[in-house]
Amino acid sequence: MDWPAVLSLLVAAGLLISLAFRLAPTDVLAMAFLAVLVVVQDLTGTDKLPTPLEAVKGFGNPGLLTIGLLFAVVAGLEMTGATKLATGWFLDRAKTLRGAQLRILAPVAGLSGFLNNTPVVAALIPIVDDTAKRLHTSSSRLLLPLSYAAIIGGMCTVMGTSTNLIVRDEFASRGGEPISFFAPAVVGVPAAVLGVIYMVMFSNRLIPDRRAAVSASDDPKKYTVEMLVDASGPLVGKTIEDAGLRSLAGLYVAEIQRGDDVIAAKPNERLRGDDALILVGALDSVVDLRKIRGLLTPDDQGRKLEIPAWRRTLVEAVVSSRCSLLGKTIREGRFRSNYNAAVVAVARGDRRLEGKIGDVRLETGDVLLLEASPSFIHRAKELRDFFLVSAVGGEAVRRHEKAWYAIAIMVTMVCVAALGWVSILTAAMVATLAMLACRCCTAHEARRAVDWRILIVIGATIGIGSSLEKSGAAEAIAKGVIGLAQGNPKLTLALVYLLTMLCTELITNTAAALIMLTVSLGAAGTLGVNETPFVIAVMIAASASFLTPFGYQTNLMVYTVGGYRVSDYLRFGLPLSLLVFVVAMVMIPWQFPF
Template sequence: MIWEAWLSLAVSLGLLASLATRIASTDLLAMVFLAVLVIVQDLTGTPNLPSPAEAVLGFGNQGLLTIALLFAVVAGLEMTGGTKLATGWFLDRAKTFRDAQLRILLPVAMCSGFLNNTPVVAALMPIVDDVCKRLGASASRLLLPLSYAAILGGMCTVMGTSTNLIVREEFEAKHDGEISFFAPAVVGVPAAILGVGYMILFSTKLIPARKAAVSASDDPKQYTVEMQVDPHGPLVGKSIQDAGLRSLPGLYIAEIQRGDSVIPAKPIEKLQADDALILVGALESVVDLRKTRGLLTPDDQGRKLEVPAWRRTLIEAVVSPRCSLLGKTIREGRFRSNYNAAVVAVARGDRRLTGKIGNVELETGDVLLLEASPSFLHRAKELRDFYLVSRVGSDVVRRHDHAWHAIVIMVAMVLIAALKITSILTAALAAALAMILLRCCTASEARRSVDWSILIVIGATIGIGRSLETSGAAQAIAQEMINLAGGNPRLSLALVYLVTMLCTELITNTAAGLIMLTIAIGAAGTLGVSEVPFVIAVMVAASASFLTPFGYQTNLMVYTVGGYRASDYLRFGLPLSLIVFAVSMVVIPIAFPFVVPPPLP
């Protein structure tokens, strides 16, 4: 190999090693190694390395832009509670843990084929946690299967994962072949069916009941919160049991105030319009309660604030000894006029407060949960009324009235892309703009939803992969792999798959897919066979990350929340990896023959 090939190989191996050892953030490492190639080429002028302009072309890749837009689309679903609306009615009916598995894993696998699975898992993690709390089950036995189900579902279409999108765009940009929207489904669907079946049968046997290292539900403070039944909402006329309020995780209804009467919170008690529900629970549960459709803050104070809903945040504030409101009730404190804030809940040590929130007389040390503008955090520093003021999480007020808009936009985008009415990029662009214009999310929320580190890694890795091709390093590696496989296309395909799977466990799936794509295409060219089966193998293998927490972002997302150990991934993920590998080796050669089709006349 020429020196440029050795340099490209050294850069690629250096990237792989540094990502595997995690000596720095993934986006920084990708940019550093891309910079090495750019600087060397610019100084030497060699044509065997991509020029600076060619090296950064990946940042304008159509697939990369599509991924960014899909993050914004899912933000609309998340901010409106559309995911909960679309799945809640189905998940809330789960009676047993096995029932919950079926109701969660199957829909997730199907949805992930049409959505980037990273935001899908992010949106469903709190829902899974709620279901497990209600059933008295360990969330660890469902969170890891949730991640794996999303990965399996993402294999089924080119839109399901960022890897599939990028690999397809790179392949079609350089070659005459075409990968259709549902091409990966011939492997993904049987792999998903077998994989979900395996997880349902063995998750309780192979995954220990872990506990998260930190849980907001462990907060010793017991908040008292008042919620009002929306007279035009879906809860009117339903019993407490049927409304799903009987088994709220970490929260219970202490009483119902109906006019001047106090009604016991019996399961069969039917809710009426404007009923005031007095609930007691931990902070995490109170925050989640506010996402429930059909419940409003008392007298709908939140809507009367002089701050748009999308700019509000939840703030926890402790009443100081100097507070001018001591001895006054919350209603007399006129929080909306004095602080442009609404009191959502109040806690006083481990005591349960009775009656309506507005009638609670403030004492020193009371903890208030406020809905207010983020500027309240700065104003509070100047006020003597509160101390220990802090933002609660990063959750925002959900726009339930726009939930159906978000769902319709999402479905329309998928249908337009699948039917090839427009490109996936165009469909995603239109959907992202529709989410903003219809106020499902704001432009700032859409920007914040984008994982820029993923996009940077993708753009940089495309440039590094191009250097492997330009320098001839990919062709040399492919030749060695073919020699190792004895020139057998099936063995070569298996070897490409296994090396890709190994790489994706050690580094990021997108980086592994892009680097191995170049090598896989080189192997197909050397063998004189069709490139498509090798491309499909790279797509599937780059996503089939089940052995470590670090190879796939959704695996890492549930790692701490589920309280997992690295050994849990290996024990539960190894059989799943073998299932997907076996399905791929059987199905790919049948669905995508190695024989190159003759050119059309």
């Protein structure tokens, strides 16, 4: 090998090692090592390294742009509560942990085949957490299987993971045969079915009962909150138990006020339109009430605020001794008019406050949960009517009335892309614009939903992969792999798969896929066999990250939330990794002959 090939190998190895040891953020490392190649080529002028223009060509990759747009599409689903609408009716019927796992894992695996699985998991984590609370079990028994189900579901189509999209488009840019929308399904579908069965059967034995290091449910304050039953909503006619209001963790219905009557909150009491529900519970449980379709704030005060819904936030404020409304009820003091904020709930020590929220007389030290604009925090501190004012969670108000629009947009996007009527990029672009036009999310929320670090890593590693190819380093590695496999195509395929899987566990899945794609294509070219089985193997192996929290974004997302240890991933993920490997080695050569 000449010096450009050696330099390319050193850069690739340096990136792998630095990512494995977490020496710096992934996007910074990827850009730093790409910069080494760009600077050296610019100074030497060698034609065996990518020029600066070629090195950054990956940032214009259609797959990269599609991934960014898909983040925005899922933002529309999340901000409207569409994920809860689509899955809630199914999950709410689960009575046992195993039943909940089946109802979560199967739909998630299916959904992840058509949406980028990273934002899907982000949207479903709070829903899964709610289900765990309702079943009085640890969320650790559900969150790691959720991540794994999203991963194996994403293997089923080229749209399911960012890895599949990038590998498909990069292979096409090098003159490879087009990879169809459902090509990875030959491995993904059987692996998903067997994987879900494995997780349901063995998760209770292999995943310990973990607790997150910090839990909002430990909040000692007991809020009293009033919610109205929407007369045109889905809760009318349901009993308290059927509506899911008896199983809210850390929250209970204290009484129902129906006109001038106070009714005991018995499990079999049927709800009527405009019933006022008086509930008592901890902060996180009160916040969760806002996600339930069919419940409104008292007199729908939030809608009367001079602030659009997408700009409101939840604020916790403690009433100070200087507050001008002391001794007055919230209604008498015209709280909304004075502060342009709606009182959602009130807490006074650990006592339960009687009656409706509007009838509560404010006292010094009362804690109010308010729906207001972000600027309320600064304005309230200047007025000195409150102290210890802080935002809660930072979660925007969900636009429930737009949920069906978001679902229709997502389903249309998937259908037109799967049928090949337009490209995936075109479908994602139109779907993003439709989400914005229908106000399912704002432009700010769409931009905030995009994980720019992932896009930067993808763009930079495409440049590093091109350096391995252009310098001849990839061909040298491929010959070494072929020599180890003694020229056997199936054994070479297995080694490519295992090397890709190992790299994925140590670094990011996209970086591993792009580097190993170059190596695998070199191996196929040297053997003189069909390249497609090697491309499919890289797609599957780069996604099959089950052994560590760091190889795949969704694994890292549930790591802290579920209170996991690294050993939990190895214990639960190793059998799943072996299962997917066996399925891949059987199905790929059968469907894509050498």
